[in-house]
Amino acid sequence: xxxxxxxKHQQLGLSDERVIQMYTSMLLARKFDExxxxxxxxxxxxxxxxxxxxxxxxxGAAYALDAEKDYFxxxxxxxAFVLSVGMTMKELMLSVFAKAEDPNSxxxxxxxHFGHRKHRIVTGSSPVxxxxxxxxxxxxxxxxxxxxxxxxxxxxxxxxNQGDFHEGCNFAGVHKLPVxxxxxxxxxxxxxxxxxxxxxxxxxRAIGYGFPGVKVDxxxxxxxxxxxxxxxxxxxxxxxxxxxxxxxxxVPPHSTSDNDLLYRTKEEVEENRAKDGLPKFRQYLxxxxxxxxxxxxxxxxxxxxxxxxxxxxxxxxxxxxxxxTLKHVYAEA
Amino acid sequence: MAVITYLEAIRSAxxxxxxxxxxxxxxxxxxxxxxxxxxxxxxxxLYGESRVLDTPLAESAIVGTAIGAxxxxxxxxxxIQFADFIFPATxxxxxxxxxxxxxxxxxxxxxxxxxxxxxxxxxxxIYHSQCPESVFFGTPGLKMVxxxxxxxxxxxxxxxxxDPDPVLYFEHKKCYLSLSAExxxxxxIVPIGKAEVKREGTDLTVIAYGIAVxxxxxxxxxxxxxxxxxxxxDLRTIQPLDxxxxxxxxxKTGKVLIAHEDNKTGGIGAEVAAIVAEELLYDxxxxxxRLCGPDAPAVGMNPPMExxxxxxxxxxxxxxxxxxxx
Numbered sequence: 001x002x003x004x005x006x007x008k009h010q011q012l013g014l015s016d017e018r019v020i021q022m023y024t025s026m027l028l029a030r031k032f033d034e035x036x037x038x039x040x041x042x043x044x045x046x047x048x049x050x051x052x053x054x055x056x057x058x059x060g061a062a063y064a065l066d067a068e069k070d071y072f073x074x075x076x077x078x079x080a081f082v083l084s085v086g087m088t089m090k091e092l093m094l095s096v097f098a099k100a101e102d103p104n105s106x107x108x109x110x111x112x113h114f115g116h117r118k119h120r121i122v123t124g125s126s127p128v129x130x131x132x133x134x135x136x137x138x139x140x141x142x143x144x145x146x147x148x149x150x151x152x153x154x155x156x157x158x159x160x161n162q163g164d165f166h167e168g169c170n171f172a173g174v175h176k177l178p179v180x181x182x183x184x185x186x187x188x189x190x191x192x193x194x195x196x197x198x199x200x201x202x203x204x205r206a207i208g209y210g211f212p213g214v215k216v217d218x219x220x221x222x223x224x225x226x227x228x229x230x231x232x233x234x235x236x237x238x239x240x241x242x243x244x245x246x247x248x249x250x251v252p253p254h255s256t257s258d259n260d261l262l263y264r265t266k267e268e269v270e271e272n273r274a275k276d277g278l279p280k281f282r283q284y285l286x287x288x289x290x291x292x293x294x295x296x297x298x299x300x301x302x303x304x305x306x307x308x309x310x311x312x313x314x315x316x317x318x319x320x321x322x323x324x325t326l327k328h329v330y331a332e333a
Numbered sequence: 334m335a336v337i338t339y340l341e342a343i344r345s346a347x348x349x350x351x352x353x354x355x356x357x358x359x360x361x362x363x364x365x366x367x368x369x370x371x372x373x374x375x376x377x378x379l380y381g382e383s384r385v386l387d388t389p390l391a392e393s394a395i396v397g398t399a400i401g402a403x404x405x406x407x408x409x410x411x412x413i414q415f416a417d418f419i420f421p422a423t424x425x426x427x428x429x430x431x432x433x434x435x436x437x438x439x440x441x442x443x444x445x446x447x448x449x450x451x452x453x454x455x456x457x458x459i460y461h462s463q464c465p466e467s468v469f470f471g472t473p474g475l476k477m478v479x480x481x482x483x484x485x486x487x488x489x490x491x492x493x494x495x496d497p498d499p500v501l502y503f504e505h506k507k508c509y510l511s512l513s514a515e516x517x518x519x520x521x522i523v524p525i526g527k528a529e530v531k532r533e534g535t536d537l538t539v540i541a542y543g544i545a546v547x548x549x550x551x552x553x554x555x556x557x558x559x560x561x562x563x564x565x566x567d568l569r570t571i572q573p574l575d576x577x578x579x580x581x582x583x584x585k586t587g588k589v590l591i592a593h594e595d596n597k598t599g600g601i602g603a604e605v606a607a608i609v610a611e612e613l614l615y616d617x618x619x620x621x622x623r624l625c626g627p628d629a630p631a632v633g634m635n636p637p638m639e640x641x642x643x644x645x646x647x648x649x650x651x652x653x654x655x656x657x658x659x
Contacts, residue, residue, distance in 0.1 A: 103440065105437060106439075107438075115436070117440045122401075122441065127424055130424060133393065133401060133425065136401060137397060137399060137400055137402040138401040138402065140398055164397060167389070171389055171394045171398055329435055330498050331434065
């Protein structure tokens, strides 16, 4: 790169420090994911559902949003996203160990069911896409109140077939609401491939709702950042929602309970693993002259330590009591 | 105190609370023009179209967006045009609204009201007459109310709007214009979770909700002339049930008839009977009886089938007399 030439992140208005933070969030999520798989395989935790291969899109989107104002409705693979908007490693670990102190659910929900009111991460469930109308309702309320913010919601391409996706998009389009809908199209809904889920593009559906739909390379965090940032600016100008389809690939099986070689080949997985956005982004930072192998090693060491500490803490933390089952069905009088 | 209809009582609760609290708003199909049943008539003129919001025709979005708005701090009142059309929103009600507080360990909450006009009012046939309460009954996290008269209609709706948890508000369409009563103009609530004794009696107890209470009271009046004294309990809230009031009413006479328009199998009456049986079986002087809609989908369009399906004062009087004479 020639001296004096603006590099892509600077053109997008991202400082060197911010892109390094973005990369750190992606790496943190990847390492959390790898540790969670080990914990599950060694019998320490019951279940893990992976976000490997989707960190670039998640972090790219998160850094384009306002972590102090916006409302977030992530889906179950969004570890890099929640880590980027305020959730800590310790909190994620408390969640996978299902401990009382887990801020997501107090150990009530499966891992990946995020919620953290302090950070405006809205509680989610397992029936997919129910969060889309919630995001629309939050945007409606913010608009009624005259508050300058957006709601941001994610889901998979399989989930995009649910009626709640359609009902939510249509409502948001009619009322021109400040909501950003991002489909993380990872090509598989458990075992069913993209071509058996949808006959066209997810992004193209936006036309029918009267707002823009954008397809973006989900392995490129800066491209995702760019489109989410534009969508946010549109929303704040009162121009309504944007649908974003981030193209990526689910590298691991659906969850720790799935054998993906029953429905896809190792060759296909390896071909897509080679497109992984994480090492490419590291190389980009190195090429920009703001990162190095040494710094990367230091970061990895620091992350390993953070994960070790979080794991030890969560492992030792107490479970809720059995009787806690009866708490919070309704507001306490 | 003015004498107003059940429907006006519902409207007046919404109007008063929208005046008092700017976070309260109504959303649903056709609510802007006043709703197809006139419950929101005139509200748009008072509070504007953003607070009396016409939504696209999509029930899951009506409830789902209400849930989102509630999590932001609003107090939405979602109108389902007819309770028969609530089922597309069932996932949002049961999987989402009912579990938001619980699944987030009390971090988030969902203070929404869902108004569901239910029951047969004549000529509504299968899909404009249903009583869907048993579908939602037994879902922890939901509250369900079903007022039987104008005073309770206003007081329970005000309580529902102020409640910190989701409330399904079942308003019986046949009560809308047929029932009028004195209703205070000012602020009052009917507490959620409290049943009310509508008539004191000694020979048998009728436990009912909604329009069945009205029939039971009329029948009790007739039976009094025959020397039969009926005790009538109006559940008012159908979830959580007022167990104490149910047991007290059952113990009063030792003979219990439970009446509701919803189908018999799996209805609220089944749970009320189980509560009485669990606690008071040996104090009873007769088997527990239920008088409910038959286990057919709903009323037919034609008058004979409609009449066959529905409760009325005569059916109540017959069942009450038979139980009193057991």
